[in-house]
Amino acid sequence: xxxxxxxxxxxxxxxxxxxxxxxxxxxxxxxxxxxxxxxxxxxxxxxxxxxxxxxxxxxxxxxxxxxxxxxxxxxxxxxxxxxxxxxxxxxxxxxxxxxxxxxxxxxxxxxxxxxxx
Amino acid sequence: xxxxxxxxxxxxxxxxxxxxxxxxxxxxxxxxxxxxxxxxxxxxxxxxxxxxxxxxxxxxxxxxxxxxxxxxxxxxxxxxxxxxxxxxxxxxxxxxxxxxxxxxxxx
Numbered sequence: 001x002x003x004x005x006x007x008x009x010x011x012x013x014x015x016x017x018x019x020x021x022x023x024x025x026x027x028x029x030x031x032x033x034x035x036x037x038x039x040x041x042x043x044x045x046x047x048x049x050x051x052x053x054x055x056x057x058x059x060x061x062x063x064x065x066x067x068x069x070x071x072x073x074x075x076x077x078x079x080x081x082x083x084x085x086x087x088x089x090x091x092x093x094x095x096x097x098x099x100x101x102x103x104x105x106x107x108x109x110x111x112x113x114x115x116x117x
Numbered sequence: 118x119x120x121x122x123x124x125x126x127x128x129x130x131x132x133x134x135x136x137x138x139x140x141x142x143x144x145x146x147x148x149x150x151x152x153x154x155x156x157x158x159x160x161x162x163x164x165x166x167x168x169x170x171x172x173x174x175x176x177x178x179x180x181x182x183x184x185x186x187x188x189x190x191x192x193x194x195x196x197x198x199x200x201x202x203x204x205x206x207x208x209x210x211x212x213x214x215x216x217x218x219x220x221x222x223x224x
Contacts, residue, residue, distance in 0.1 A: 044204065044215055044216070044217045044218050045153075045161065045204055045206070045215040045218075046215065047212055047213050047214070047215075059211070059212075061212055095160055095161070100166070101166075101208070102149065102208035102213060103151040103163065103166045103206065103208050103213075104151070104153075104161070104163060104206075105163050105166075105172065106163075107160040107161050107162065108160060109159070109160050110160050
């Protein structure tokens with residue numbers, strides 16, 4: 001059974017950093033591209049970043065370029081999102097998702113990030 | 118970026134009814150479209166990909182259709198467990214983009 005479990009969310013002040021993790025199991029992690037998708041409270045879904053199966057390629061939405069870094073450790077079957085210079089508009093639930101071609105076929109339960117002073 | 122316009126924003130239907138949700142893309146997305154279901158307090162779940170292919174384990178009362186810029190999700194014989202929000206996503210072009218969602222409630 002495919003499982004994705006995010007961790008690392010919480011309350012953080014504007015301008016500070018936070019690192020999210022996503023532990024994967026039930027599939028061969030290093031065969032799949034992975035992504036982070038966020039959802040602000042009571043809002044829709046927004047793709048944040050994607051990383052290729054081997055970590056050689058990364059892609060970001062414009063609003064997080066230069067502030068967020070997606071990475072992975074295939075030996076640990078874990079995906080990461082390093083978030084720096086956080087802003088109030090980054091407040092959202094962050095989902096780890098597995099990519100099948102370019103759609104998201106499995107999602108984790110999400111971790112909430114609140115950016116507030 | 119490709120804009121995805123989803124309608125209606127909310128929908129109320131009775132058990133056993135057939136409901137349809139529409140998604141319009143701002144340009145041709147050549148069937149690069151997925152539909153997701155998100156139940157309250159839960160993460161999204163894939164229903165349909167490539168506009169009309171049913172994801173593993175999804176009940177056959179769900180179906181997708183469309184082409185070009187116009188796509189739809191149909192739910193036949195509505196069940197109580199179908200109460201959820203539904204989102205479309207285009208992945209034909211970078212960056213992939215989502216519709217604003219349709220909230221489906223029981224009448």
